[in-house]
Amino acid sequence: MKKTLFILSIIxxxxxxxxxxxxxxxxxxxxxxxxxxxxxxxxxxxxxxxFPGNSYAxxxxxxxGVVIYNINNQQYAAFELSDPNHPPSSCSGMxxxxxxxxxxxxDNEYNVITGELVDGEGEYTMQPYRVQRSGDLLExxx
Numbered sequence: 001m002k003k004t005l006f007i008l009s010i011i012x013x014x015x016x017x018x019x020x021x022x023x024x025x026x027x028x029x030x031x032x033x034x035x036x037x038x039x040x041x042x043x044x045x046x047x048x049x050x051f052p053g054n055s056y057a058x059x060x061x062x063x064x065g066v067v068i069y070n071i072n073n074q075q076y077a078a079f080e081l082s083d084p085n086h087p088p089s090s091c092s093g094m095x096x097x098x099x100x101x102x103x104x105x106x107d108n109e110y111n112v113i114t115g116e117l118v119d120g121e122g123e124y125t126m127q128p129y130r131v132q133r134s135g136d137l138l139e140x141x142x
Contacts, residue, residue: 059081
């Protein structure tokens with residue numbers, strides 16, 4: 001009896017677990033866009049990204065733009081610049097000042113290192129993107 005109960009509890013546990021966090025990460029406010037771009041760190045335009053603690057924002061990719069932050073020259077963070085707690089609109093694009101991205105629609109402010117909401121109201125964090133460094137090239141993609 002104990003063995004049967006143990007096996008049933010293990011099966012229940014395995015069926016309750018999900019191998020994906022898609023339901024947590026799917027944000028109904030942001031469309032799913034596919035892109036891939038590279039930044040050559042030798043070019044003067046991207047000079048700030050050669051030093052830890054600096055960021056660069058581009059408004060040519062993503063929904064409303066992408067911000068890339070240099071954590072320690074080996075790790076980089078990249079996030080969508082459309083406020084994740086609003087559907088895209090003329091005011092949902094965010095501007096970056098230091099490590100804070102601010103929404104023009106309301107007072108929402110997000111940390112560009114972690115993507116977390118630091119001030120304002122909302123249930124979603126900033127949409128993360130992948131960053132890979134190869135030599136002097138940074139590749140940002142989703």
